[in-house]
Amino acid sequence: QITLKESGPTLVKPTQTLTLTCTFSGFSLSTSGVGVGWIRQPPGKALEWLAFIYWDDDKHYIPSLKSRLTITKDTSKNQVVLKMTKMDPVDTATYYCAHRLWVSGQSINAFDVWGQGTRVTVSS
C-alpha cells in the first residue's frame, strides 16, 4: 500500500524560504519509472503543479516558479523535499505530494496516490 504524507511549517513570513517534506512508503524512489510530484491549491482555487522528480534524479519545474523551487530526494529516508524561496502571501495554499501512476509495468504521467496535504499560510 502506497502512502505519502507532507510535513512542514504551517506559517511562514514573507521573504522566507519554505521547506516541505514528503515522507512516503510502499514504493522506492530508486526503482526505474517511479516519480513524485508536488502540487498546490490556494484556498478556493484550482490545483497547480509545481515540481516533479524521477527515480534517476531528473527534475522538472513549473516555468513561472522555476527560479524559486528546488526539489530533491533522499532515497534512504524515503523522502522528497521541496524548497520554495521568497515566499509571498499569494503562496498561501495547501501543498500536496503525489505518486506517479504505475499500471501493469508501465508508468503513466498521472498521480494515483496523494498525501493529505499540508496547509501553509504566508503572513507577517
Added chain:
Amino acid sequence: SYVLTQPPSVSVAPAQTATITCGGNNIEDKSVHWYQQKPGQAPALVVYDDNDRPSGIPDRFTGSNFGNPATLTISRVEAGDEGDYYCQVWDTSSDRRNEHWVFGGGTRLTVL
C-alpha cells in the same frame, strides 16, 4: 505553456448524466487524466489515459478524448458525486528536456 479549459460549474439531477469538458490545443494527441476532489479532501484519480479507471472507480465514470474537448461523463449521478473535477495532461517540449504536468481550472459538479 499548455492550457486546459474547463467550465466552472455543471449541475445535474440525480440519476441523470453529467458531462464535464476539458479543452486544449490538439488535446486528442495527449492522454487526459481526471481527478475528483471532495471538500476538505485530497484529489482522487477517477480516469487515466483518456478512458481507463483505477481499481475501485465505478464504471459510471467514463472518459473520452476524440477531439477538442475531452470529456468526463458520469452516468446515473449520485449525491456522493458532488465535488470538483480536474482534468490533467502531461506536456513536454520537443526535445523532452522540459516536462510539465498541467491541470485544468476545475469544474464544480452540483447534484440538484
